[in-house]
Amino acid sequence: MNTVLRVIMLRIGQALATAAVLASLCFVFVHALPGDLALRVAAARVGDERVTPETADRIRREEGLDRPLIVQYGQWMGNLAQGDLGRSLLSGKPVKQELAYHASFTLQLGLIGWLLSYLIALPLGIMAGFRPGGVVDRITDALAVTLASLPSFLVGIGLITLFALTLRWLPPAGFRTGAHMVLPAFTLALSLVAFSIPVIRNAVVEVRSAFFMTYARVKGLTPAAAFRHHGVRNAAIPVVTYAALQFAFVIDGFVVIETLFNYPGLGELLVKALIARDVPVIMGAGLVIGFAFAVVSLLADLTRLWLDPRGLEEARA
């Protein structure tokens, strides 16, 4: 298990480095954008109509945006070393607090949507995989292809129109109760399902056609026992890898769904921070998302190591 520990340490180091580079890239990108940064911050703060060059100048002074970029960057890195991500230029709140608030919502919705998608995809994918070419397989394939061809905003609009506006079963927007989560979670789940069903189905088909499955039956196991003992674990390897990838995809938010459902997630925060040129928030988000991305893939790797001993051998090499 020493190897595992070493892999974890190495990967966490990599993750931190990646995150720092990402945040730095964000800094470069935001400052490379055309237009007066202070003016954008000012407009976001005092509102479209009140923004004047004087407001921009005041904010430039107050927030130290008139200092050389290298000094601003150096200070940010210095603060980062002490675990301080700075304060939002827009709200004046600590970036850490802003990110934690929005990330918790993204994580909630992401996790629910993601779990929901596997709640839907796993039975369908497995059923399809057990009978390739059968009725279930054809129906799920059509379903997956259809969903893969629908942009999530259309799915969202469809669900809202049906369940919130026509049937009035669920609220059309918001985030405070369980009922509010249903439609956005389903919208997210349906767009994830489109891609996870084929992955699950193919994994099942592949494992079922593997010779060791046949051989397990020759050795005297019933088909069900053979799948339980040998199939599940082997089929889980590609599925877990893909599921982690999908979850990593989910962590940087989903602007369209968040906008449509007025949901205060990271995507929304990022879009607004970008409009407002809220540099500390953008950099903080870059840092956090980069790190989260790396952590999720690390978790996926560890799960894979646990499922598939071959990986451990590779890690050792």
Place this chain on the structure above:
Amino acid sequence: MTEKLSITRRSALALSASAVAAAALPSQSFAQEAGVLRVASPWEWTSNEPTDTGYIMARMQIAETLVMVEPDGKLVGGIAESWTVSDDRLTWRFKVRAGVVFHDGSPVTAEAAAASLRRSLAGESMQQIPVDSLSTEGDTLVLKTKTPFSHLPAVLVDYASVILAPASWGADGKVSRVIATGPFRITSIDGKTVIELERFDRYWGEKPKVARARYTAIANGDTRTNVAIAGDQDIIFTTVPAATPRIDAAGQMKVESLTIPRVRAMAFNSGLPQFADVRVRRAINMAIDRRGIASAILRHPGSAATQLLPSAVPAWHDAALPAYPFDVAGANALLDQAGWVRGTDGVRAKDGVRLAAKMLTIANRPELTVMGTAMQAQLKAIGMELTVEPGPSAAIPAAIQAGTMQMTMFARTYVNVPEVIATIIPDFTRERSTWGTLNWPGRDRIKALTDEYVQSFDEARKATLRREILKIIQDEVPVAAVAWFEHTVAVNRRVKGLVIDPFETRYMLHKVSLG
């Protein structure tokens, strides 16, 4: 504050379980909560600073100003019970109302009000006041100006000057908690979108009929429409005009509308060769089918602007002022006369300059983009090429700063404070104003008129000055109003007693009761 800093796996699972449970029950449990007045608008609670989000504090009646305005335009006492001006017109005395307490129970003294006001005066919106000094005398706040400033009480209606308790400010000089005096008190702020309020029982004035209220910011217009159709709020401000029939048809909410002194206008860079000639600006003004735009896009024919401001502000609306007709032939004739000749591509040109412009609009007011595309098609008929570029609002001041602004279209309220002159001055008297004229030679004439207006306490003279200002703007077209604003408010069936304030300073929620 109820900010969730982390979620555990268990709570997430519990959430998903409750989500499933909720899905199983086609109930109205999510909808109406007894005794809670649910108010939605597009604006988010981005920070606690009055300069930034003071308008939400004022509209939701959390915080109050010294002077307030009634929906009919009359200035009334707020925290200040009454005010007087000295004979030399330089010293104003505001008597702080007795018995007013902040939400934390501390009394509102003249000292506390002055301390709060001093912070506000540093902000840009209050800087037009030529302040000499601010002091207190017992229960009276004394404000001296360097020059006579006749509309000072009106300027003090500005939300940036809401009075907060001294305890509101943290050590870093920022507002850490909003402790104000309004009929509603904040109980929690959930992120930027939801603010929970309760009735403040020690409020000095008319107490609200509802015990609790909730403010929700819904930035996306389509989402507001959906919420209105579902009836998932009690009052929704600023719904998308195009969606009015759908909202009404759904039967949950009814859209009320009121023409307010907010104007969708286009502004020219009069310094550019294509716009320097007043005949070009007039021709453009005549080529635009305002009625068509108003009825087709805004779905309210009455909102087609005939002059800068609607009759909702009678003082600044001159019914006698002739409107520009929609007259494409006349517009073409004007351009021919001005020497603009059509080229092979159908676009006019003069001295090598094409009659073309890039018009910046504000992306988060989507109707502006649609109006812009309509105008684009209409201006083609007079040989003008218009490109519409929606962008963030800051793109307009940025373009002005960078000197790249050609044309803009924006929505501008002229009653940030209930005296239009306060907006006319920054918009029409400067060389480069953000939401008004740019490089317009006529600004000096307006400046002379406004200077006199500000110092004058003679109402008759002021009326004459107003007419002159409006006439110059109408004749010279440095800024052309296209459509007035219909303030649209979707109101739930259960809401009784809602009054809409055309000045948008307060939502008048204290008058609302839930049926």
Place this chain on the structure above:
Amino acid sequence: MSLVLEPVRARSLPPSVWPLAALAGLALTGPFLAPQDPNAQDLMRVMEAPSIAHLLGTDHVGRDILSRVLAGAPHSLGLAVLCVALASSVGVALGLIAANSGALVRALIMRLADLMLAFPGLLLALLFAGFLGGGIWPMLIGLKLALWPQYARMAEAVATSVLREGHVEAARLAGFPELTILKRHVLPSVLRAVMPLATLGVGQAIMSISALGFLGLGLKPPTPEWGAMINELLPFLAEGFVQMAAPCLMIFVSVLTLTLAGQALASNSTGRAQ
């Protein structure tokens, strides 16, 4: 050069290639098929139901929906193809360079690819799209930057394994120049592997572009982009179901076609590799 094209005109074209060709035709000829000027407004005839004059009705400023849907094809489809073409060529080029280079350059390119994969995709697209002031190029750059790593990774993996194959060694022993080896031996395999991904990628790009259009961050109006059309028509959903359905259906059918073609190409190429 004809050698490189070979896998594309493989002998047994999957049947799903024909709808793909139809889609390409639409993207190329769409604007010429439009019966009316897609930007011509008629404020007297807004949100009209389908009629002989306007087969799919009119939008909120009286423009002909059919014309806009057709004229929008090059924007929605063409742009997506362009995005993916740029992303995949940059990705394939970098992947090939990585596969052919020493450990240092390879590590550099592949770590950069990992980094870009971890970069919040949304942030990238938004950084470059919309807020740069709209326009095609920033959007292209943004989407391209977000997409190239997956192509680079695949190209690198395929190229590395092909370079280990006997025929590459045989070609080296026969004295063929490295460039010829790359072109004749490596590139066809790489392209065959990348093609399905790229085809699916075009579908995804159509959705991304329409999502940006839907968020109001896409192309400048009055460009008839499908996502932007949906965004514009959404408030009129009740009165203009047909008008709204037209661009939705176009997006759906295009992405569906591309998804099916991508799947067919993928199974075709893996089927042949065995």
Place this chain on the structure above:
Amino acid sequence: MTEAALTISHLSIHDRSGAALVDDVSLSVPRGGVLTLIGETGSGKSLIAQAVFGLLPAGLSVSGTITIGGHESIPASEPKRLAALWREQIMLIPQEPSAALDPTMRVKRQMALAGLQEEAIKPALAAFDLPGSTADAYPFTLSGGMAQRVLVASALGVGAPIIVADEPTKGLDSDRVTQAIAALKRLSAAGRSLLVITHDRRLAEELPGELAIIRNGRVVEHGPSAGLLSAPQSDYARTWLAADPRHWPRCHRCCDMTSLALSAHGLSFGWPKGGMLFEDLDLHLPKGGVLAISGPSGSGKSTLGDILLGLRRPMAGSVEWGGLDIVAMPSAIPPLRQRYQKLHQDPITAFVPHLTFARQFLALEDVKSGLSAARDLPPLLERLKVNHRLMNRRPCEVSGGEAQRLALARILLLDPVAIVADEPTSRLDPVVQRETMQLLRATVDQQGLGLVLISHDQPLLAAIADEHLALGPRA
């Protein structure tokens, strides 16, 4: 003759097009005895084993019956009934032992799932010379031979009286083959009835019992093993037995050591983390001579070949191409490059998969000055007995023997001085192997070029090489 443990009667297997892959085969395995089926790749012998288990691939139609032990005859077209007898009556030792083991599960648990008692596992493994640690190992850490012995141990453990071994020696080097044979003999000694399917002559010779030669889905000859091998009756069996390198005529000749195609002195090579593969090695390859290099897997045979071709640098020593040291002077390589060629183990991989042979031969004109494919290729193809129609095919559309000849043709067009052939015939059937090897030897003699022949097949090397260099096992 005792009662049969397994009887196959009138078994026929047809593919979708109706072609017979197995044609009316009737065989039986005597109780406690051994029946070996031997035949070339594609002769249908493995299909027979699959039919016995009801594991034929979908799309094939089957007729005939299978009788197992004292049970009633079961039509081969009813796989479900055959499946009911798995483990209790009949057990399979499959062709690819590694594929039969779940890669994610330790050996111990897989054996337990097969029905072995926990405490019986280690002794069962020990019986086949497997260390106790094997039980806790994952299958991917085992070599092919070890995996196979694990399966044999399991088969012995589960107690099925009939055991079918499909190609038990495929891919094993000669030491391992010896071990596999010993394992099978142990099964037989334990009283199990064995059906062994193989293309390996040695297996057929060493296993007692009966032998059946299969060709094109039919039994060509059938009888007691010893008799059949010493006195084959059918023509095919005779040809086939003669293809054994041990029966080839020896063709040693003296070579002119003054004219060297290739030589090397003091070569050393080792991997950074492993020990040295070889040190201070000298070798000489005269024109017209064949130098054999042999050694067990991992002994560095192929690496040495690459070093001789200038594809890899040695740690020390020199390689001389016509007197020029290419290790010291890499710049000497490009002008001589085409004259030092390699014949690959899997000849199909030497060609670009998606191009026809014609285009690939034509392309050589770009790099070989003076070459005209139209002029030079037809006589060469004729000499190598390659049908010119193959030119319009792609690599996946020819057989292994054809591909190897095409690969040779391709190399010869480049007019080589020396060829390194790395296991050139290890994937070919014996008869084809013999033809190819003879062709290679003839080419060496006629063109006067030097051939380095790398193989682990000692009899083959002995039959064809002039000199022999054996690399030791890895330290």
